[in-house]
Amino acid sequence: MEKQTVQITQSTSGDSRLRALIKTLSKQKMLMLMSLPFLLWVIIFKYIPLWGWTIAFQKFRLARDLFDQTWIGLENFRFLFSEPQFYLVLRNTLVMSGINLVLGFGTAIVLALLLNELRRMYFKRTVQTISYLPHFISWVVAANIVQTALAPEGIVNVMLMRMSLIEQPILWLGIGEYFWGILGVTEVWKNVGWNTIIYLAAITSIDPAQYEAAEMDGASRLQRMWHITLPGMKPVIVLLLIMNLGHILESGFEAQYLLGNGMNVEYSENLDIFVLKYGMQMNNFGLATAAGMFKTVVSFMFLIAANNLAKRMGESRLY
Amino acid sequence: MRKKQWLTSGLAVLTAATVLLAGCSNDSGGNTPQTGGTNGEVSTDPVTFTYFGFGNNKDVLASDTTIGKILQEQTGVDWQIEFVVGDASTKSGVMIAGGDYPDVISPVGELPKLLDAGAFIPLNDLIEEHGPNIKRVYGDYMDKITHEDGNIYILPYTANVNGYLSDPDAMSTFWIQRRVLKEFGYPEVKTLDQYFDLIEQYEAKYPTVDGRDTIGFLTFAGTAGEFFTITNQPMHLAGYPNDGNVLVDLDTHEANLYMGTDYEKQWLAALNKMNSKGLVDPETFTANKDQYLAKLTSGRVLGYVNYAWQIGDATNNLKAAGNDDLRYVSLPITFDENTTDAYIDPPSFVNNRGLGITVNAEDPVRIIKYWDNLLTDENQKLVMWGQEGETYSVNEEGRMVMSEEQLANRNDNEFKRQYGWMYFDYEWPRYGDNSVYEDGNAHRVFNQPEVAAVNYTEGDKVLLEAYGAETFSDFFADPIERPWYPAWSIEKEQGSPEQLFGQRSGDLQQKYYPRLVFAKEAEFETVWNEYIAEFNKLDSAGFEAFVTKRVKERVDGKW
Numbered sequence: 067m068e069k070q071t072v073q074i075t076q077s078t079s080g081d082s083r084l085r086a087l088i089k090t091l092s093k094q095k096m097l098m099l100m101s102l103p104f105l106l107w108v109i110i111f112k113y114i115p116l117w118g119w120t121i122a123f124q125k126f127r128l129a130r131d132l133f134d135q136t137w138i139g140l141e142n143f144r145f146l147f148s149e150p151q152f153y154l155v156l157r158n159t160l161v162m163s164g165i166n167l168v169l170g171f172g173t174a175i176v177l178a179l180l181l182n183e184l185r186r187m188y189f190k191r192t193v194q195t196i197s198y199l200p201h202f203i204s205w206v207v208a209a210n211i212v213q214t215a216l217a218p219e220g221i222v223n224v225m226l227m228r229m230s231l232i233e234q235p236i237l238w239l240g241i242g243e244y245f246w247g248i249l250g251v252t253e254v255w256k257n258v259g260w261n262t263i264i265y266l267a268a269i270t271s272i273d274p275a276q277y278e279a280a281e282m283d284g285a286s287r288l289q290r291m292w293h294i295t296l297p298g299m300k301p302v303i304v305l306l307l308i309m310n311l312g313h314i315l316e317s318g319f320e321a322q323y324l325l326g327n328g329m330n331v332e333y334s335e336n337l338d339i340f341v342l343k344y345g346m347q348m349n350n351f352g353l354a355t356a357a358g359m360f361k362t363v364v365s366f367m368f369l370i371a372a373n374n375l376a377k378r379m380g381e382s383r384l385y
Numbered sequence: 386m387r388k389k390q391w392l393t394s395g396l397a398v399l400t401a402a403t404v405l406l407a408g409c410s411n412d413s414g415g416n417t418p419q420t421g422g423t424n425g426e427v428s429t430d431p432v433t434f435t436y437f438g439f440g441n442n443k444d445v446l447a448s449d450t451t452i453g454k455i456l457q458e459q460t461g462v463d464w465q466i467e468f469v470v471g472d473a474s475t476k477s478g479v480m481i482a483g484g485d486y487p488d489v490i491s492p493v494g495e496l497p498k499l500l501d502a503g504a505f506i507p508l509n510d511l512i513e514e515h516g517p518n519i520k521r522v523y524g525d526y527m528d529k530i531t532h533e534d535g536n537i538y539i540l541p542y543t544a545n546v547n548g549y550l551s552d553p554d555a556m557s558t559f560w561i562q563r564r565v566l567k568e569f570g571y572p573e574v575k576t577l578d579q580y581f582d583l584i585e586q587y588e589a590k591y592p593t594v595d596g597r598d599t600i601g602f603l604t605f606a607g608t609a610g611e612f613f614t615i616t617n618q619p620m621h622l623a624g625y626p627n628d629g630n631v632l633v634d635l636d637t638h639e640a641n642l643y644m645g646t647d648y649e650k651q652w653l654a655a656l657n658k659m660n661s662k663g664l665v666d667p668e669t670f671t672a673n674k675d676q677y678l679a680k681l682t683s684g685r686v687l688g689y690v691n692y693a694w695q696i697g698d699a700t701n702n703l704k705a706a707g708n709d710d711l712r713y714v715s716l717p718i719t720f721d722e723n724t725t726d727a728y729i730d731p732p733s734f735v736n737n738r739g740l741g742i743t744v745n746a747e748d749p750v751r752i753i754k755y756w757d758n759l760l761t762d763e764n765q766k767l768v769m770w771g772q773e774g775e776t777y778s779v780n781e782e783g784r785m786v787m788s789e790e791q792l793a794n795r796n797d798n799e800f801k802r803q804y805g806w807m808y809f810d811y812e813w814p815r816y817g818d819n820s821v822y823e824d825g826n827a828h829r830v831f832n833q834p835e836v837a838a839v840n841y842t843e844g845d846k847v848l849l850e851a852y853g854a855e856t857f858s859d860f861f862a863d864p865i866e867r868p869w870y871p872a873w874s875i876e877k878e879q880g881s882p883e884q885l886f887g888q889r890s891g892d893l894q895q896k897y898y899p900r901l902v903f904a905k906e907a908e909f910e911t912v913w914n915e916y917i918a919e920f921n922k923l924d925s926a927g928f929e930a931f932v933t934k935r936v937k938e939r940v941d942g943k944w
Binding site: 237347350 | 474475478481482484498501502503504606607608609612667668670671672673675676879880884885888892895896898899
């Protein structure tokens with residue numbers, strides 16, 4: 067493809083290059099038209115709001131003109147980076163995000179592989195439905211379920227005691243060190259089914275002829291999964307990984323907010339909750355915006371780095 | 386063929402565009418009030434205004450309630466009443482950013498933010514012109530309701546008129562199950578040690594209730610919003626009323642934090658000791674509100690600490706269940722015997738809770754007229770007592786009384802919603818709770834001694850008799866006048882150092898309280914020192930200076 071374009075541009079003058087562009091445009095006008103609304107959407111909802119970044123440099127007060135605001139330079143950033151609490155919540159954010167990323171990917175890929183191997187359709191459907199269901203429960207309800215299950219007299223403690231694994235009920239949510247693990251498991255329970263959808267879609271695009279050929283050559287089931295299904299999913303996996311690395315500072319909000327309490331606050335409070343407490347609730351929108359900018363910059367760096375890495379390794383990539 | 390292609394792709398583009406635009410379209414249905422009347426002549430044309438409350442309640446159309454309907458007949462005004470769902474500060478932020486205000490707002494904690502944004506209109510001239518009753522009710526409080534800039538923005542809910550009648554059933558924050566008192570022959574319980582000791586003895590005697598373990602002691606500290614329940618107690622135990630996070634000296638009017646003092650240490654050490662005996666519920670810091678209330682109504686809890694207004698539903702349910710042994714009573718607990726308790730609020734005026742008219746209200750005159758009409762003795766009786774002959778009656782001596790059935794209705798949440806008390810008896814311009822009508826009857830139903838007497842169950846009467854008291858207020862000391870009270874209503878400016886101090890100290894307490902309570906007894910001192918070291922990093926002197934200054938201003942009459 068690339069070679070062809072180069073040849074064309076070399077052999078024609080600038081004027082005809084424009085004409086070629088117009089020709090391509092008119093040829094693809096349907097596609098152009100169809101993408102127009104989405105382009106507009108991106109501009110309106112993603113680019114125009116960037117104007118709001120100016121808030122980070124103000125002592126921002128609501129319902130006032132830009133000219134009535136007090137400009138305070140980098141004061142908001144200075145507060146943010148000199149706040150010891152900020153580094154604690156940054157650590158929590160990164161760790162929880164990392165856990166979610168690893169567990170989320172691992173479990174979804176394994177479940178997708180297993181589902182794909184199922185022969186009985188109705189069983190597959192049932193498993194899928196059951197594993198999707200928690201995704202549609204709101205976090206408020208989900209957190210309540212988790213809190214009830216983990217209470218001293220909740221099902222988890224009762225089961226562990228019946229099996230004589232523990233002697234005293236454990237106050238799961240009261241021990242800070244356990245919080246990350248509980249969150250990881252909760253996230254998996256809630257989202258694993260949903261996350262498999264895209265992998266299952268990727269698997270369906272694998273040419274069945276490959277499986278037939280492998281079977282002829284005497285490949286076992288595991289070997290087929292390893293050598294055909296997984297490589298077939300690889301482009302999608304890499305792409306999702308790149309995109310998710312861009313969200314590394316988004317470790318979620320509702321789960322931590324609802325499951326967090328005084329006893330696990332050192333592990334549960336993440337960047338978003340910090341921003342809510344010291345930014346939104348104190349009407350300090352400047353600080354909230356500064357934190358948002360910080361998140362964007364970090365996300366951007368991660369995105370580009372991951373993409374470059376994928377490029378160098380010759381994998382599929384975002385751009 | 387070609388044409389058809391155009392058609393299909395055109396349709397596709399259109400569909401995509403509509404889907405996107407549908408999200409942005411402005412819903413402008415129904416909430417624009419019609420302006421009624423001409424040239425100051427206020428009509429009674431039907432009109433619906435919007436009311437937004439930052440408290441917890443269910444949305445309603447005023448005319449769907451009995452009280453709302455009667456008031457509508459008088460004025461032609463109906464209200465679409467809505468309440469905040471979810472986080473109040475987020476909601477107020479969205480409201481301000483969009484300039485999307487209802488006609489009137491009861492801002493509760495969001496007042497400073499809304500004032501800062503210029504959401505409210507000054508009411509001075511409106512009151513002057515259209516509010517003879519408002520002037521009568523709020524006249525004595527004008528200096529307190531006038532904002533620093535000379536304008537009146539909200540009408541508070543605590544303007545007492547015609548004298549002062551105190552609540553016959555005041556309550557403290559320390560509650561004990563009645564069977565515990567019964568078991569030990571209704572002993573005198575005054576100090577924290579006695580209180581905890583009684584719980585310990587009972588628990589030793591009866592470790593289970595109906596096959597389930599009894600819970601010795603519990604408090605409401607599992608959610609961030611209710612954490613003050615546990616942090617406020619050193620103040621009450623030291624014999625001070627609820628001034629927020631400070632103790633104000635009666636003579637010098639100096640405000641001092643009790644965080645990090647011996648008072649706080651004494652409270653936490655006592656909890657720590659209780660915990661080492663296995664008497665503090667391990668879920669104290671993790672249970673959410675539902676779990677907490679479920680425990681309180683289960684009958685397993687021997688003692689708990691919180692303000693009565695935090696758990697109204699649970700206490701009502703326990704009362705309705707009818708087993709007096711499993712109900713609770715609050716006691717005048719202090720650190721030592723010689724301290725006078727201050728659980729009964731001194732006469733006070735809360736000037737930062739009230740109802741205001743927003744800049745979006747198209748017809749403020751009619752709203753003010755409605756409020757003015759609300760502030761007659763007759764309508765105040767309506768919103769508190771209801772209609773004569775239906776929800777209350779007047780006896781031969783001209784005293785307002787309620788039968789047991791009427792009183793049961795007055796206490797029933799569902800009936801209160803349907804009748805409208807739930808919506809009209811508090812967050813409107815009104816007489817303060819301690820007011821008295823011209824005819825000598827109490828404004829607040831339960832302040833009327835005749836009603837309070839009917840309200841007592843058999844168990845209540847036994848309890849009162851055992852302690853030689855006529856009302857539950859007799860348990861407590863009479864309040865002392867504190868002209869600045871309550872100091873918690875002193876507004877801290879948005880983004881000020883005081884506000885930041887509040888947030889930081891709160892975070893610190895939330896982090897250390899569980900550790901201090903659950904620490905091994907021997908380690909308590911170490912954790913406490915760690916806590917104090919962290920606390921010393923905060924600017925407490927600056928905060929105390931700020932509150933002291935404002936308290937002194939209030940004492941000098943400058944609110």
